[in-house]
Amino acid sequence: MSANAAWHNQWQRRWTKRSISLRLLLAVLVMVGLALPIAGTLLSHHYRASATQAFDERLAATLNVIMAGVTYDRLAQQLVLDQALGDPRFENVYSGWYWQITDGAQNTLASRSLWDQRLPVVENENLSARSISGPRDQSLRMVERDIYLAPLEAPLHISVAARNDVLADDIGEFQHLLWGGLIGLGALLIGVLALQVRWGLAPLRRMHANLRDVEQGRSEQLDTRLPEELATLASSMNAVLARDQRLIERGRHTAGNLAHALKTPLSVMRLQLRQLPEANRSAWEVELARIDSAVRHHLARASAAGEGVRFAPITLHTTLAPLLNGLSRLAQRRGIALRQSWGQAIRVHMDEQDIQELVGNLMDNALRWAQSEVELDVQAVEQQLVLTVRDNGPGMSEAECQQAVQRGKRLDEQRSGSGLGLAIVTDLVALYSGQMHLTRASTGGLEVVVELPVVAHG
């Protein structure tokens, strides 16, 4: 029982996954495979019946002519057919066309074509038709009727027969045409359906391509210029996309407001700590730093868009220009030389704010520790955006480097949020499924390499 149910489930699952094209194709195959043969059989049967009937009627007509023409010559005491049948087929011996008039005894009149043969006789007052075996084993169709002709007392059996194969040929020809036609029709149906599937499902394929564009950020919304059924689907999806965007915006807005609301009281508390005795102070400092870093960490994560949503490609240089201008000024004021090197016109699929946060934090960290110089190198290597930031500050030990790239770890919380910037970078890098390496730079300071698979091509 349960095995049956399992089989049923599996079957259902497999069936659900079949493509629409396959479903339609199966439907038409069922139609072509069942309906056409049934129709063919019915037609063929009907035609055979009506062709046979028509044949019989032709024979009956001949029979009527004979019936009208037969008389009994009393003088010669024999049957006479007044009217010759014009048809020469009744004259040629064994032509397959025969007639015969007999009373079952001495009086018999037959067509020349019968020669010495006779048709079998069945007593039948009414017109009847049947298939019989005639001379030379010819398969014949025969109609016959009994009439009374004065002065004969016994009934006269009048029969007209003709070769069946005329009828068989006729029916065969019809069947040939019929089945040929039906096979042609089946092929045509399958062909037309294939076209219909292609044409009918074309909007679906277009929508799919469109969706992929949205996914990869080439367009922002689905095109709703689609057939009615799909247009509603597309606009519903657009609504979902728009809501997604709104939620991100709202999240960021809330995060920003919360940040602002918390930062000032935290600053005040930090400043008030100075009035505490030294012994109590450090414990409070640690706690405040924890609050601060937790707030920053989670707010930064909340406001990061990440790769959950796909973004239209942005030109990196344009997006970062205001940020780097500001940072250059800052560097200049701090007496630090800021050098930049850029690959050709790099475009990336990233949220503007995310990349600004990422680069801002990296640069901020470098500027904080650098003695006199910071280098920023931005390159695109196939799919990977490679950002390298180098400073000539004190650098970090290998253990510190390893710790820094672990998500959620705070590096040196006492140093005024410096590690936190890197922690935010780590989070962003993880959001975009990227990689981050920290090493000792040739200049002695820290070298941070961030690789993100976000480069847009084409």
Place this chain on the structure above:
Amino acid sequence: MKCLLVEDDQALARELSQALRDGDWLVEHAATGQDADFLVRTEAYDTLILDVGLPDGDGTRWLAAWREDGIDLPVLILTARERWADKAAGFSAGADDYVTKPFEPAEVLFRLRALVRRSHGHAHPVLKVGELSLDTHTQHVTLAGRPVGLTAQETRLLGYLMHAAPRVVSRTELAEHVYDRDHEPDSNVIDVQVSRLRRKLGSWRIVTQRGQGYRLLEEEPAAE
């Protein structure tokens, strides 16, 4: 050194002012951009601390307006960490440095001193005029490597002259930058303090330029 703190949050303004005073700064406070605008245009400051979120408009907008009008005093912005793009816009508007809330008081002091030093064209935190040196972070004054005992007010005064050296500094300028607005001294008080400095450092080091002010010399002039 005198600093204008532009901060609308009263508690933060109070605590930060105190921290700055403890770091030997003279602090004046403005709670709105309007007040700050007035003070910046009428008073002399060595540096300005500007909260970007003010009740009457974004701090960076006020800053941009001041820069436009040629007010070039060094500005440190206080920012709640928001979008980096906004922060960078702050720099572009003319900020010289920033600290992120919540901040260490020490970091604010560190950044302020560096700003003032650089605005006078000194890259190194230790200022030297001849054998005289001043560590701007610790406020230690040494003469030929030996520490010199100075009062806080004397250190401030000497510090200002050392930042400005070899420029001549007028009495008015000294009064504005080294003394609180509420206790502005008459020129006598300055003269008295200068002569005390002369006694401790050697009288040739501080020259009085008649009608102009004071100037620090690097070397003792050859006797005539």
